[in-house]
Amino acid sequence: MKDLHSDITVTTIVMAALAADNTPAALDLKGYNAAEILLGVGIGGITFDATNKIEFRLTHADDKADGSAPDPGDYTAVDIDDVLGVSSVGTGGIIKALTAAHAAAAAYRVGYKGGKRWLKLLADFSGTHGAGTPLGLFLIKGHGADNPQANQI
Template structure:
């Protein structure tokens, strides 16, 4: 069996919580790594999503952790398109079962931020968690995170 464990590090992008409003995105520092995968876990929708009552997951990147710009399709893997402003996933219709999603980042910026952008009315929250899996580290093996 091959060893993936020693070659990756996982960091929190959105802490596991039931959300009904925007999160405050934390900066994900990619320094020392040549690859990143955004892992998004979404539970059963707290509401029936629509074009008005929705959650859009917006990914931005930065060289200096100060000025962030939206990612584009050229920065990403595993997507057919990226919405305006860096939308990599949008919940705009019923989300009746828990699901996981992953998106590869191949851009060349040092920092990433992931925002769960809520629009409309969300009387009940939706369980959400997201992390970044950092790979191809310059210094392996990576420390255990158990």
């Protein structure tokens, strides 16, 4: 059996039942050469459709010229050349859209290969969401410069 544990670090982005947009945190990839976004979606709090939906938008940015973290306006939407595991990327960096009934929990994963240091993932809610939808959104960083990675328990 191969050892994946020593090669990855997991960052929690969101783990809550949401009925409105999350505030996306800046996710730093410094020191890692691989990244995977995990979207865990529970049973929809509503019946999703083209109006009442959740779109997961991935954006990325480099450091500013002085080496500091980017400002919020520095992030740009990823495109299909920046990600793995999806057949298309929608306007604004949409890597997954929930636009139909979601009657069972599901997990989705999207690889990032865009080469920028910073990521943000927004769960963008449109329409009316009277009840929350459970979301577990995670970033897995791999191929770190300093392996093995520290245990997270």
